[in-house]
Amino acid sequence: MKVEAKMLLVLGLFFGLMCAVYWNWSLENAGGVMMFAGMLLCFLPGSYYYWWSRRMKERPEDKKDVTQAEGAGFVGTFPGSSIFPFVLGMGAFSVVLSLVFGIWLLIPGLGLAAWAFIGGTSEGRRGGSH
Amino acid sequence: MTDVLHTAPTTGDDHGHGHDEHHGPSGILKWLTTTDHKIIGLSYTVTAVVLFVIGGLFAEIIRLQLASPNGTLVSLAQYNELFTMHGSVMIYLFAGPFAFGALANIIVPIQIGAPDMAFPRLNALSYWLYLTGSITMLSGFFTAGGAANFGWVGYAPLSNSLNSPGAGADLWIGGLLLTGFSAIFTGVNLVATIFYLRAPGMTMFRMPIFTWNLLVTAILILLAFPVLTAGLIMLYADRHFGTHIFSNSGGGVPVLWQHIFWFWGHPEVYILALPFFGMVTEVIAVFSKKPVFGYKGMIFATLTIAALSLGVWAHHMFTTGVVLLPFFSIMSLLIAVPTGIKMFNWIGSMWRGQIWFSAAMLMSIGFLFTFLIGGLTGIYLASPPLDFMTHDTYFVVAHFHSVVMALVFGAMAGLYYWGPKFTGYLLHEGIGKAQFWFLFIGTQVFTFPQYLLGLYGMPRRMAVYPHDPQWQHLNELSTLGALLIGVSTILFVVNIGYSWKKYPAGDNPWDAQTLEWFTTSPPPHHNFYRLPQIRSERPTWDYNHPDHPSLAHGAHEETHA
Numbered sequence: 001m002k003v004e005a006k007m008l009l010v011l012g013l014f015f016g017l018m019c020a021v022y023w024n025w026s027l028e029n030a031g032g033v034m035m036f037a038g039m040l041l042c043f044l045p046g047s048y049y050y051w052w053s054r055r056m057k058e059r060p061e062d063k064k065d066v067t068q069a070e071g072a073g074f075v076g077t078f079p080g081s082s083i084f085p086f087v088l089g090m091g092a093f094s095v096v097l098s099l100v101f102g103i104w105l106l107i108p109g110l111g112l113a114a115w116a117f118i119g120g121t122s123e124g125r126r127g128g129s130h
Numbered sequence: 131m132t133d134v135l136h137t138a139p140t141t142g143d144d145h146g147h148g149h150d151e152h153h154g155p156s157g158i159l160k161w162l163t164t165t166d167h168k169i170i171g172l173s174y175t176v177t178a179v180v181l182f183v184i185g186g187l188f189a190e191i192i193r194l195q196l197a198s199p200n201g202t203l204v205s206l207a208q209y210n211e212l213f214t215m216h217g218s219v220m221i222y223l224f225a226g227p228f229a230f231g232a233l234a235n236i237i238v239p240i241q242i243g244a245p246d247m248a249f250p251r252l253n254a255l256s257y258w259l260y261l262t263g264s265i266t267m268l269s270g271f272f273t274a275g276g277a278a279n280f281g282w283v284g285y286a287p288l289s290n291s292l293n294s295p296g297a298g299a300d301l302w303i304g305g306l307l308l309t310g311f312s313a314i315f316t317g318v319n320l321v322a323t324i325f326y327l328r329a330p331g332m333t334m335f336r337m338p339i340f341t342w343n344l345l346v347t348a349i350l351i352l353l354a355f356p357v358l359t360a361g362l363i364m365l366y367a368d369r370h371f372g373t374h375i376f377s378n379s380g381g382g383v384p385v386l387w388q389h390i391f392w393f394w395g396h397p398e399v400y401i402l403a404l405p406f407f408g409m410v411t412e413v414i415a416v417f418s419k420k421p422v423f424g425y426k427g428m429i430f431a432t433l434t435i436a437a438l439s440l441g442v443w444a445h446h447m448f449t450t451g452v453v454l455l456p457f458f459s460i461m462s463l464l465i466a467v468p469t470g471i472k473m474f475n476w477i478g479s480m481w482r483g484q485i486w487f488s489a490a491m492l493m494s495i496g497f498l499f500t501f502l503i504g505g506l507t508g509i510y511l512a513s514p515p516l517d518f519m520t521h522d523t524y525f526v527v528a529h530f531h532s533v534v535m536a537l538v539f540g541a542m543a544g545l546y547y548w549g550p551k552f553t554g555y556l557l558h559e560g561i562g563k564a565q566f567w568f569l570f571i572g573t574q575v576f577t578f579p580q581y582l583l584g585l586y587g588m589p590r591r592m593a594v595y596p597h598d599p600q601w602q603h604l605n606e607l608s609t610l611g612a613l614l615i616g617v618s619t620i621l622f623v624v625n626i627g628y629s630w631k632k633y634p635a636g637d638n639p640w641d642a643q644t645l646e647w648f649t650t651s652p653p654p655h656h657n658f659y660r661l662p663q664i665r666s667e668r669p670t671w672d673y674n675h676p677d678h679p680s681l682a683h684g685a686h687e688e689t690h691a
């Protein structure tokens with residue numbers, strides 16, 4: 001976890017440095033703001049990972065000499081199949097088309113999205129299909 | 131939902147818990163409901179290749195129009211739509227999604243020993259947003275006003291509702307919103323997968339270069355794409371809600387659109403390029419029978435490119451006269467340093483290796499050559515005086531076509547190299563080599579005349595040009611090159627048809643090095659029955675060649691007891 005954290009923190013530091021140079025040198029604000037936001041976007045997860053990396057045991061994937069037997073165990077729970085990404089995708093499609101072809105397309109769009117949010121969440125809670 | 135466990139290799143149980151075959155819906159419903167990263171990746175691949183062919187057809191029409199000074203193949207209005215949609219399809223819908231959606235989706239989880247992407251349903255959503263976004267953008271051709279026609283960069287104020295009325299422009303914006311979210315979700319997914327789902331022993335500095343590059347790409351996606359999405363929403367508000375963010379008349383700033391667009395647009399160049407760099411790195415190492423030369427240097431070069439890429443956006447805007455020339459010139463020139471390190475390492479990886487000139491390797495060498503030309507002309511353009519001379523001429527067109535055609539070489543190398551892994555069948559090598567030569571000669575014949583045309587002053591985005599024999603001959607030559615590239619694409623499609631399920635690949639046809647070649651071709655549901663010990667960045671090589679294990683970074687340990 002330490003490498004991941006340091007990578008993001010160093011990137012953020014570099015963006016901060018660039019932002020400081022650019023902000024003071026240029027007569028334009030948009031770029032400085034965007035680079036500042038870039039710095040924050042690296043610092044936020046980077047400092048979170050750093051905070052955790054000092055408080056957790058090294059994970060098997062961070063150890064250089066671990067055997068597969070030591071690393072054996074629970075990895076995660078993965079859905080086998082789900083219709084809700086497709087439903088949500090069609091909902092988003094419909095919402096975007098409403099920007100062009102008329103506001104009425106929001107009704108099916110938001111309807112499909114709501115169905116997908118409810119269905120997807122409950123699928124995750126009860127385990128869903130294999 | 132399936133619980134997935136890492137199983138110890140010592141159990142001798144090849145079908146460990148969580149690796150049982152998938153019993154779900156079949157047929158079209160299986161495709162609609164799948165959350166398997168390999169099937170999603172395959173859908174991405176097929177969609178991206180189809181869009182590549184569509185974008186290529188636009189390119190051929192453009193080149194045929196330009197083969198004579200007063201071409202009459204298309205009208206001026208149609209020409210505007212064609213070059214806009216050619217750029218949009220190739221950049222937004224082919225190169226990006228092919229890089230971080232198609233091959234990344236299939237290969238990255240297998241390379242790090244993960245059972246799937248971290249968020250499989252989000253991954254599926256990414257694909258559906260990509261597909262619907264592509265359909266949205268292309269459907270502009272079926273509206274009364276035609277497709278978007280303001281260039282793939284959508285500069286304000288040309289893209290406002292006065293200068294570009296009609297549904298085509300709105301469909302372009304809508305399509306980009308959808309594909310933009312698709313990219314952001316893929317970025318989140320890749321970062322989470324690489325940070326949390328690596329196999330035991332797969333430390334960060336043992337990940338294959340392809341995975342490393344995709345991690346950096348994903349971080350760049352997260353930094354850049356939200357800016358584009360925000361810009362598009364502002365553009366839509368300007369067009370329909372009466373705001374004046376990008377128009378002078380209401381106190382807005384048209385150049386702000388360029389800042390926002392290129393703040394996304396230049397990192398986007400590296401978002402496109404880095405995955406292909408990764409593919410080429412893997413291919414060169416495997417077909418030279420050597421480990422990657424300068425593994426850590428390669429990673430730091432990638433990170434440096436990513437870091438610098440956020441500070442170079444306004445080198446696209448030198449001629450606006452309101453940007454900080456020295457800052458952007460220095461930053462742009464600095465990118466040549468890490469890119470040079472990469473070039474050096476690619477050549478170093480081949481140096482004194484046993485090179486096997488397979489189709490994938492030839493494509494990678496074609497990449498090196500073409501990318502070198504594109505990269506070096508990029509250094510010219512980073513210098514403001516030269517950029518003032520050549521801005522908006524064919525020199526710039528030739529520069530970025532050298533770069534993106536190099537990425538096409540990378541894409542083909544990736545398909546020839548990894549195709550057998552996810553389909554289980556090899557492609558025909560002979561047709562592949564013929565494809566390479568058509569692509570290679572075609573690309574050079576296509577771009578070289580354009581460099582000269584640019585230096586003679588031919589502006590880009592013109593459907594007709596003055597009667598000048600020199601200009602005409604160079605344009606004819608460029609069109610010939612474009613047709614040769616078209617032939618190479620046809621050969622690729624022919625190759626897929628000819629080799630259809632003909633040459634079974636086996637698990638590891640190339641004697642490759644990384645983890646994806648340890649499992650079966652195609653990999654089972656959740657990818658692995660068992661995993662080898664991981665002691666270097668080449669676990670499969672170490673397993674297959676216990677006499678010649680990797681001496682990774684000077685820290686050699688005995689790998690196989």
